[in-house]
Amino acid sequence: MAVVAPPIVKWRPNLSKLLGGPKAALCFSAVILFMTWVDSLALTEDYIFTPYFKHILFVSLIYSVATLSLNFVSGYIGQTSLGHAAFFGLGGYTSALLTQVWHLPFWPSFLAAGLVAAAVGVPLGAPALRVRGPFLVVVTYGCGEVFKFIALNLEITGGPAGLPGLISPSLGVSFAHIGPTGKEAFIVAALALALFLAFLMARIEDSRVGHAFAAIREDEIAAATMGVNLAYYKLLAFVLGAFFAGLAGSLFVHYLSFVSPDTLSSNESIMMLTMVVVGGARSIPGSFLGAFLLTFIPEGLRYFKDFLGLSYDPWLVLFGLLLIIMMRVRPQGILGAETVFRR
């Protein structure tokens, strides 16, 4: 008698599929837009969603873009990069300098920020052609640190103090003057950027480029044998990731109206990688999840700390533990596919 295998309920892939679909994106945008604009419709002076909450919302969206863009390198071609904040900060510094020193308007500087970061992505991605895995991690980390030292030491970048007083982007009206808190337009812009990138990535995944990325990730030598141009696709992944990280960095520093070497720091890079790892590499909803979780949890813990009267911030200690536990329990991330890291 034939043994009938019990049907395996694959709830996780189904969930990923559901969350990755256009409907989920629509719902997500609707919720964000609702939270952003409901105050403008309200008749009272009190905030329903406080400016602080909107700030965290904006930061989460910016980190979502950064996390998604890191996925090109750490997800698609399966190489871990610890230098992503370098692109992010580089974009920030580029548009800061362009608007402040050369007095360009925001939008061309915004594009230039992405392009400069992408251009730097080529030499920073070049080591990836020669070294892989753990060695590449250290190279990208080293490059990020070098950028930080350059920003700290050059006069034009303002040294450790950074560059304050950056202009706010505008579309006729300055972004800072739109909405009750002045953060609404920024949230919409970040959301648009994140959705555009998510859409692009969803389209790339099943394209010729996406298949080439997958081939490189799964087996480099086999991919090369099948005629995949390793150098081209690896650099492409770095350049694409750098471009969007640069854009996110530019929007972020103009939101803060301030850029400092902290935006380039290795801690930021580690945080971005953690968002990818926690959310799940190569998963678009996973990137959003990782970015939102890792932005909201520390802020929540800050409340908790004040509430309990702790003298230290428990997040930094818990953050390390979170990574350890994540690797033990679910190394591919909450929404990640089954094989992410290979030996």
Next chain:
Amino acid sequence: MILLQQMINGLALGGIYALIAIGWTVVFGIVGLINWTHGEVFMVGAFVGFFLIASFKMNLFVALGIAMLVSGLTAVMIDRLAYKPLRTSPRMAAFITALGASTFLRYLGALVWEPHSRAYPPTLDFSVLTLTIGSQQLTINSLQLFIFAVTLVIMAFLQWFITQTMMGKAMLAASQDFETVTLMGVEVERLVILTFFVSGLLGGAAGVLVGVLYAIDPMMGAMAGLKGWAVAVIGGVGSISGAMIAGLLLGVVENLTSGFISSGYRDAIAFVVMVLVLVVKPTGLMGFKFEEKV
């Protein structure tokens, strides 16, 4: 003359870098893991040494010995608790665990010992020797000489351990071909514990020596650990003599950088050199080639 002066200044620091680098390189060579927590083991060593000397008024050498032991045990503990359950899982998972363990320990250190820097109490009487050659002066600090000598002694001892003792030979063999060594009847887990212990000993020694020379704080592990890895890479991962040479080289180059270019770029130079070495010759100065197998 300035060149010579900066080179002398760089030697003590270079010896310390070499010690840290060897700690990285033995673990990578045998376990195949980038042990990101090595900087934190180094920090623990520095703090244990500090409390032994400052609070218990111990002799420097006794404190150095105890700090080394504690660091060694810390490294073994990290391996048992964090890495061992992941021995068979992908390398990247172990690496990210290491990253997490490192952040955890670093901020735990900052929590317990408070994140401000402190200096060791004066441990040794040191004198400054000034040589006059022609019209120029060359100063040699006996403290730096002492540290350089201690690092040399430790390295000589390590070299003896690895080439002359059975355990050391097993470690050397494991770094070349781990699977064959297991087939030869070496107990792998014991070897791994020994490796982490040796790595921790060296890290702890470096921590105390840095404390004697400079100041210590709970965040010190981040930069020093990374530089140690950079040195290990420059020297060729898995190569102990390479790490020694690269460490001394980096110490001197850093001092030359701060002397001739700008002290602001002092910390960046290690990474620039490392990236260049990795791109030009990925095996490092004295490393052996990792064969790519299909």
